Amino acid sequence: MTLDDTLALLRRHAARPLDAAEAAMLAEYAPFITTHADCLLRTCVPGHLTASAWIVDCTRRWTLLTHHHKLDRWLQLGGHVDGEPDLLAAALREGREESGLRSLAPVSPEIFDVDRHVIPARGAEPEHWHYDVRFLIEADREEPLQISDESKDLAWVELDLVAELNPSESLARMVRKTERRS
Numbered sequence: 001m002t003l004d005d006t007l008a009l010l011r012r013h014a015a016r017p018l019d020a021a022e023a024a025m026l027a028e029y030a031p032f033i034t035t036h037a038d039c040l041l042r043t044c045v046p047g048h049l050t051a052s053a054w055i056v057d058c059t060r061r062w063t064l065l066t067h068h069h070k071l072d073r074w075l076q077l078g079g080h081v082d083g084e085p086d087l088l089a090a091a092l093r094e095g096r097e098e099s100g101l102r103s104l105a106p107v108s109p110e111i112f113d114v115d116r117h118v119i120p121a122r123g124a125e126p127e128h129w130h131y132d133v134r135f136l137i138e139a140d141r142e143e144p145l146q147i148s149d150e151s152k153d154l155a156w157v158e159l160d161l162v163a164e165l166n167p168s169e170s171l172a173r174m175v176r177k178t179e180r181r182s
Contacts, residue, residue, distance in 0.1 A: 013111040048129075053134075054174050066151040069152055072152075106136070106138075117170065
């Protein structure tokens, strides 16, 4: 895959019915990518592409969340693509690394959701943007989990309880999308 393939993937996602907030964020992606050839690298200071795995079980009633160590928030699994232009492959890699799960399987090769959010400055790292591309991934809820160094905890959470751990619109939007797909 190339950045042109990523742009095509984003165009296909833009053609879907999206809420106004997601559509507005998505409108920022192509200009950012076309003006930052290094957008796949975390050294791209204004921001960079990231990839996330919104992991659900086969019933689509549970999602796997991580209590992120640095951000101290419950989030979907994912992170830096480290130069990998195949964002689905990066999301699967991040999901495996952060959960220990091996049964991860994409529900679709298409984008499930996008979210552009600011990451606060930390140490020598300045504040920057994450242009997160999210994929819907299925896993076996019975498979053992392994907490990585990036997490304080991992938990399978019923969709209707996600807001109790993290009430952000970002996660709420993915919950709504998952419920519509069930």
